[in-house]
Amino acid sequence: MTSELLDRALVEEATKKSGLIWVRGADAPAARALWHVWHEGAACLVGDGPGEQPLPGLTDGGAAEVTVRSKDKGGRLIAWSARTVELAPGSEAWEAVVAELKGKRLNAPDGEAMTERWARECRVLRLEPTGATTPPPDGSLAEVPLPTPATTRQPIPAGLPRLLFKGRKRRG
Structure with a gap:
C-alpha cells in the first residue's frame, strides 16, 4: 500500500512540475512531446485542431503510456499508464480544465476567443x-x-557574407 501511495505522489509531483510529457497512445507509432496541465489528479491536454498539438492514438477510453522528464536535466523520471477520457465541450469538467489550459497556452493566435x-x-x-x-x-x-517535410539547410550563397558584414569596418 505504501509503495502505491509513493508511486501516485511521484506521478503527480513529477507531472505537475514538468512542462512537457511524452505520450504514446495505443495506436501511435511513437511517443510525442505534449504540453499539459495537471488538474484534479490527471494530466490534461488540448489538441487535434488547427494550430494545436496533434494527439495521435489517443482515443476516448483508450490506454496511453506517459513518460515524464526532469525539468532541469531532461532525463526520464517516471513512466506511468493512463486511461484517456475525452471531455465534452461545455461540460462542467471541460470548463474547469480549459480554464487551466488557457493560462498555459503560449502564443495563441486568437487570444481570448481560443476557448x-x-x-x-x-x-x-x-x-x-x-x-x-x-x-x-x-x-x-x-x-x-x-517523418517531416522539413529539410536540411543548404550551403549559404557566396555573396551573403559580403551583404551581412558590409557595414563593419576593421579596427586595427
Missing part, C-alpha cells in the same frame, strides 16, 4: 493514471525521428 475555437475544433483530454508505473529501462529509448 470557443477549442470547443468547436479541438479535443480536450484527461490522462488519468491507472496506478501502474513502468520500471526504468536497461537500454536506450532512442527512436527514429518522425
